Amino acid sequence: MPDPLETIALVGNPNAGKTTLFNALTGAAQRTGNYAGVTVERKSGEFFTPHGRKLQLVDLPGCYALDGSSPDQEITRKTLLGEFPGEARPDLVVCVLDASNLERHLVLALEVIELGLPVVIALNMIDFAEQVGLRLDPAKLAEELGVPVVALQANVGKGVLELKQALRHPFPARPEAPWKSGPEEEIAARRRSRVFQICEVAARRPDHHSSTRSDKLDSWLLHPLWGALAFIGLMLLVFWSIFSFASVPMGWIESLQSLLAERVTTLMPDGDLRGLIVDGIIGGVGSVVVFLPQILLLFFFIGLLESSGYMARAAFLMDGLMGRAGLSGKAFLPLFSSYACAIPGIMATRTIDSAKERLVTIFVAPWMSCSARLPVYLVLVPMLLSGKASTFEQAAIFLAIYALGTLAALGVARLLRGKLGPDEVKHHFMLELPPYRAPQWSYIFRHVGGRGWSFLQKAGTLILAINILLWAAQTYPKSSSDDPAEQLAHSTMGRVGKIVEPIAAPLGLDARTGTAILTSFAAREVFVSSMTQLFRVEQGENDEETWTALRKKLATETWPDGRPMFTLPAILALLVFFIYALQCLPTSAVVAREAGSWRWAAAQFVFMSAFAWLAAFAVFQIGSIFL
């Protein structure tokens, strides 16, 4: 049996360049997984030293100190102390320091050295330190710290070979220092004064402080007015790009979906399996995969903003506004991302330190109106205006729809944050504003690819299974009639629709619309196709034609006593229901995964459905009095 690989742990403050160094060392051949019991991602890879020795490298979450209690700090500390079940302590630690920020980064380095593990210091971004006039002496630093120090520029691979050479075997053993002996304040003070001493010897500051390019940019981008305007402009650009650039590949996916469905229909004889493949699998899974371009684009922009250093500024700018909802600036991006799709938005909550704030953000994220609601809005909004609407009126209604979702999300976040109480450990919203840098394209594309694959893998398997079951519910028991509407009414789904009629009636809706709502609980956009089927509307050449035909049909529908069915209050109630209801199984699956419990996903589903029904009920009943 071969010897287990020796493990090197990569430790450092956020933005020290750990991931860049990880990619430079391993050639980005990485494996991702989760730490036992937590949903924080664990990234590991392998590489060879110049001496031909194969080593395993583990990239630990970035943290400022080891003695805190944020998820990242706890994971880093537990890994270094070998406290994860089944995992030994690493054989060596590479501590990555930002050379231009030596004073702060040395605090963590001292803590790591105190643990008694063999340590090599990677002094990264040495070029940037020189640019700001810092003169560093790696040899003196090594002498002061008692561990090897290698100066690097990980982004261009400079110094990486020297670092590999420094990982010589056997690793230097260090006597285990008593960690955390004595009062905490005393230890911290001792460390600070040691850092000061080391910097006096190993680093020489410039005589006068000259402002860097980043300082100059920040004087604009962090300005209360210009900074806010730049931020709004940038976010609008990102949002617009996601919608407009994604439409082309989304069209390709839809065409591929129709082509596949057509091929299967021509190749297979009529039967249940063909129905399952065409409607359940191709149609169902396709309705999820179609959002992949938007997700990839969103993560591309997140990666771009992160990699360039702007993301930290965005969180800083939004901290005040989010604070009113009991959240911090870090919740802004996940919530903003959810306008495109709640799934990447919920995945982006991983950057939030406080577990409670993270849960609250996950809870309210689906209320930011996502793009899957658009087809429903596009059918219903013109009906509100009797088809005579100007673009301005339609835009105003769309704005109101988005505002309704956002305000409810922020209000509920505030209530929930108050209900959950303060964190056991106070999380200070500490942000490092890294210097602006040119984006690292390889990092961005890997990030995008990884997220896209994870989306397809996790949501795809689950949604496939659920779509098969939904198809069965819409197909069995079978009716002898050839009419699709009759067949659906006879099926399990149709029968459940009849049962839910008393729930739909107080919203001014009949059993057919109730059934269509029911089918849309797997994915909202299914509502439109169910409505066309249930109200026997012919499919048009394209979506717009079908929607126009559906609108005309609904406008003429009446109750058995002759009253019009889709009155203004009924359409408004339907719209409000779709703004607030959580009708997206992949979102629930991702919530369960990210929140670590199906119970949390179930509670969110029940709360949002109940809220949606009550809001729609209030709109219909009050609207019926006044309109």
Next chain:
Amino acid sequence: MNDWQSWAALAAVILALLFLASKAGRKKNKNCGHGCGCGKK
């Protein structure tokens, strides 16, 4: 009537049910920690 298609569709439905049941029944690691989001710690 394509009977084989009905049987194949039924098999797919059963497989989907089994998959979801196995996912729902999967034991969770009780050693939860910060960041797992369960709110216990």
